[in-house]
Amino acid sequence: MSAAGTDIAVTAKARQAVGGRERAIIATFVLLALAPIAAQAGPQGYIIDLITRMMIFAIAALSLDLILGYGAMVSFGHAAFIGLGAYAVGILASHGVTDFVVQLAAALAAAAVFAFVTGALSLRTKGVYFIMITLAFSQMLFFFGVSLSAYGGDDGLSLPERSRLFGLPLFSSDKGLFYATLACLIGCYLLCRAIVASRFGRVLRGARENPVRMTAIGFSPYRFQLVAYVISGMMAALAGALLANQTGFVSPAYMSWQRSGELLAMTIFGGVGTLVGPIIGAMAFLALEEWLAGLTEHWKMIFGPLLVCVVLFARGGIMGLAARIGGKRDG
Amino acid sequence: MSLTLFLVQTLNGLQFGILLFLIAAGLTLVFGVMDFINLAHGVQYMVGAYLAAWFTALTGDFFLGLLLALPTALLFGLLLEWLVFRHLYGRDHLDQVLATFGVILFLNEAVKVAWGSSPLSVPIPDAFSGSVRMMDGLLYPVWRLVVIGSGFAIAIGLALLVSRTRLGMLVRAGAVNAPMVSALGVDIGRLFMIVFGFGAMLAGFAGAMVAPILSVEPGMGDNILILAFVVIVIGGIGSIRGAFAAALLVGLVDTLGRSFGPQMLRLMLDPSAASQTGRALAPMLIYILMAAVLIVRPAGLFPAQR
Numbered sequence: 355m356s357a358a359g360t361d362i363a364v365t366a367k368a369r370q371a372v373g374g375r376e377r378a379i380i381a382t383f384v385l386l387a388l389a390p391i392a393a394q395a396g397p398q399g400y401i402i403d404l405i406t407r408m409m410i411f412a413i414a415a416l417s418l419d420l421i422l423g424y425g426a427m428v429s430f431g432h433a434a435f436i437g438l439g440a441y442a443v444g445i446l447a448s449h450g451v452t453d454f455v456v457q458l459a460a461a462l463a464a465a466a467v468f469a470f471v472t473g474a475l476s477l478r479t480k481g482v483y484f485i486m487i488t489l490a491f492s493q494m495l496f497f498f499g500v501s502l503s504a505y506g507g508d509d510g511l512s513l514p515e516r517s518r519l520f521g522l523p524l525f526s527s528d529k530g531l532f533y534a535t536l537a538c539l540i541g542c543y544l545l546c547r548a549i550v551a552s553r554f555g556r557v558l559r560g561a562r563e564n565p566v567r568m569t570a571i572g573f574s575p576y577r578f579q580l581v582a583y584v585i586s587g588m589m590a591a592l593a594g595a596l597l598a599n600q601t602g603f604v605s606p607a608y609m610s611w612q613r614s615g616e617l618l619a620m621t622i623f624g625g626v627g628t629l630v631g632p633i634i635g636a637m638a639f640l641a642l643e644e645w646l647a648g649l650t651e652h653w654k655m656i657f658g659p660l661l662v663c664v665v666l667f668a669r670g671g672i673m674g675l676a677a678r679i680g681g682k683r684d685g
Numbered sequence: 686m687s688l689t690l691f692l693v694q695t696l697n698g699l700q701f702g703i704l705l706f707l708i709a710a711g712l713t714l715v716f717g718v719m720d721f722i723n724l725a726h727g728v729q730y731m732v733g734a735y736l737a738a739w740f741t742a743l744t745g746d747f748f749l750g751l752l753l754a755l756p757t758a759l760l761f762g763l764l765l766e767w768l769v770f771r772h773l774y775g776r777d778h779l780d781q782v783l784a785t786f787g788v789i790l791f792l793n794e795a796v797k798v799a800w801g802s803s804p805l806s807v808p809i810p811d812a813f814s815g816s817v818r819m820m821d822g823l824l825y826p827v828w829r830l831v832v833i834g835s836g837f838a839i840a841i842g843l844a845l846l847v848s849r850t851r852l853g854m855l856v857r858a859g860a861v862n863a864p865m866v867s868a869l870g871v872d873i874g875r876l877f878m879i880v881f882g883f884g885a886m887l888a889g890f891a892g893a894m895v896a897p898i899l900s901v902e903p904g905m906g907d908n909i910l911i912l913a914f915v916v917i918v919i920g921g922i923g924s925i926r927g928a929f930a931a932a933l934l935v936g937l938v939d940t941l942g943r944s945f946g947p948q949m950l951r952l953m954l955d956p957s958a959a960s961q962t963g964r965a966l967a968p969m970l971i972y973i974l975m976a977a978v979l980i981v982r983p984a985g986l987f988p989a990q991r
Contacts, residue, residue, distance in 0.1 A: 661786060
């Protein structure tokens, strides 16, 4: 009886949490849309640049959450897709193809093929072995990037110019790139939300909870997981294509394992399996990094223990913390 | 390819493999027994190297430095376990990844603050400097042979410890089913602490032994950590025997692949294309190896028996 009681309480609380998340994300998007106007008061170029970067990593963290939070696929090689997207832009731009539609199509196609092939192999393993095999594939791509001497090898290559959209230099102004990134972020969020709520998302979550049962009632989790992995990879490649435009530079460092670790950290920092959490988590992560770096040269000595404290004292990351504070206030 | 060059590279590969084994041994036990992903294992290797460099500079003698560095590395490992890792057993793998990632950031920066960001160098101890003539035209540095020898000695000692002693039996039992071991009345918390401290000391020993060959610098543990993970995954998590075989395999494949890969390809491709693809393929080899092993045997080559 008491179990049923807690069940209902938990459901109510979960619904409340989802409502809170919706409010949080709408507020975030509105604040982001207004940011360039507010930034006019301060060092505008710097702030817009920083927030654009934050949003790009928010897209990447969101894409990771789709497979991590809803499919329980811990990818330790997600930075590979960012690298694929960035290199698609960099390589095409160095050959004079500057149209973003073409570049993006190439980036998405490359990511889809890479995700399909590596995903099909990786998903044969489970748990820790999945973590390690995704790491192995991203390391292969990293070293491939290092050996691409025609495109700068280890040093990377600079973009001759930012991408154009249908011939228009839309991205050449920082504000143009900012709003394009914001539009991509909102689009990706809505897409992820729709995927998670759909039948496809339910099967994915079912496979996360109990793959044997899902198989017993007639689903093949493998196929659903693979499709989710491909979608997630393509979304991260979009982030990579935007990142290349934002920095004007592409290098193998985008694909290093530390980057993949950072993406995981951002996602967990925000709250796994909430979609909203990783967006806020990525932005908070980069903002903290930037702020601490301004305080002291040795900011990592503060940032590292902070991450440890988040794990030890704030389970569920920022979203978990917010839910507990909200729960206390309402209850 | 000449025979001498091949032998030299094989010895280099062995030395690299032994180094990987010393790091992977602790990692695979911690992973196998406690189901704990410790990304911070690489920085413990770095800390070992720094401690050795520091104590050597203080005392003026490498072996005295090593003698002081080992217990300090052990204490340091226990301190980390007490402060952070103890609270992460039984938690989600993701939490462990994030927390140990934080520890890496902290320690990489802390050594910069303590010892500066420029690399430290440790002189090779006088008794073992120079080279030894192994055959006609083959000179090999003595210190590298010492590294190989001490690594093999430790591997044998570790194998005996794990297979012949009560502690080893508990460790093996823990790798198969830790809750059951705990239910049988073993203080599993103490066992975890011993395993952890021991693993940290082995990693520290590896760092100290290669300090005279490599430069001691911040972040030196980051890449070797990933290789150690490759090793334990290929070998089968929780298996010392697997870690040993896989470490030598990875060490040899990586070293020989880098030096002879381009030459082998030259048999099939024209020289410039061969050196190009060779350079691209060589660093990827071990990851290709790992992916192949996992696809054929998803639990590694020597999985701990369940």
